[in-house]
Amino acid sequence: MPLLRPRDGDALRAELRRVAVLGDVPVMFGGEVHGDTLLITEYHGVRTGGLRGLAVRSNSGLGGASMVAGRPLAVADYRNASSITHDYDGPVLSEGIQSVLAVPVLVEGRARAMLYGAYRTGAPFGGRVADLVVEAAQRLGDELRIRDEVDRRLRLREAHLTTSGEVSAEQIREVHAELRLLAVSAPAALQDRLRALADTLSGSDGAAPDGPPLTPRELDVLAQVALGCTNSEAARRLSLKPETVKSYLRSAATKLGARTRYESVSKARRLRLIP
Template sequence: MPPLLRPRDTDALRAELRRVAVEAGVPVLFGGEVAGDALLLSEFVGTRTGLLRGLVVRSRSGLGGASMVAGRPLSVSDYRNASTITHDYDAPVLSEGIRSVLAVPVIVDGVPRAMLYGAYRSGAPFGGRAADLMVDAGRRLVDELRIRDEVDRRLRLREAQQTGTANPETIREVYAGLRSLAARAEGDTGAELQRLADLLSAPQMDAAHLTPREVDVLAQIALGCTNAEAAERLSLKPETVKSYLRSAANKLGTRTRHEAVSRARRARLIP
């Protein structure tokens, strides 16, 4: 099913390239989305020719392909003479006068989704602040794409609910995922994720008043997570998760984690 009301991911990618251009002063930046084992270059800042536009980079080919497979940033300081990469794309790359290049993969849940490149027309190694800003841009894109994916799942779930085809376990998984993302996100993004999660549950007026973190923990336990697994997903310590779970159980008047989850569901505190 295609994304629902989703902005173009390439717009987010382009914004990160422009940000690096301004903050790091990198003269040549380009990138694109990955589908399967192929990267399509579509976004450019500072290029002089159009030879890179529309280029398809296959996994394991060139610097970008090697970076996709390795799942980490890779660089070369002398592209023309680099012995660590294939040279399938020498003509378009060298036509730009590029010598030093850094490729940063955008990996979401183990799957390559995009690639960012920064390049100099000199032979100086690509490192320092410029490299750090490129890696930071890749991390921001990972977070943004993960949030967009979760929101897409939420919208599809809502559509399924309206047609009566929603799976309860899917509802719980999406709810827990949204609350986990909301806890890590900042500002308006976190608030919007929390609002979307709340649409999946409508607590009864006389339900026990649980704190947001107690609900977060119960949502993870409802998926069958152990305390350690819930702690990892919520970026908490296992002891902290245990404390929240104990507090929630006391408020709900239950003695076990399973009873707490069951009563929280009946009160529609969690789906």
């Protein structure tokens, strides 16, 4: 795992706790998929140690079937369910679990993790609670996808450095702009981290030493303009209207004491707001 990447298990645990609180689900657990095996590592509301570290094989149990099918699966009476294998009855039944919902966390169509919700009664999963678990899996999938893309781009740059022995200022600017672009569509919890990584490339914390700080959007626009993008191109890349891009440029220019877009970029670079 790359040094700069947060622990994926922490994001998974946060989603489990969120669903448990919002949906009043007594038992939540899950883990990451490694090859064809799911390793249960995160828990909320468990009473025994039976589920801790449990390895679930593909097509085995409810979770293994959901992992292969790539869609949520549920049983309202786990002990007597005929639609699943019962390889893990010991740890599941020792928790007193009767009703279970398993939802895969998909990234590029492949299960990267699994989320489970469970009741100690025969109440079926459905409606709002099922929606909460599915939405949590979608959020986590989006976050893992963004993290993967950041890692991929950083690895490409590292490979380039290894082969060429140097990196140009333009390449640094491209990476900086790409990180800020990723932050635009990233989950809220990941946006600040992506922008902080971008700021490390410019050697700043996003604030001009002798003036008011530029907003994240102003820096996003300046980063695109610094690559030579027109207002229309910057707007398309940032999912903004061209008029909105102009507004951000005017605001940034005022704060920087600049008269043109190119002077804004020049002053922002001197202040180390962008590389």
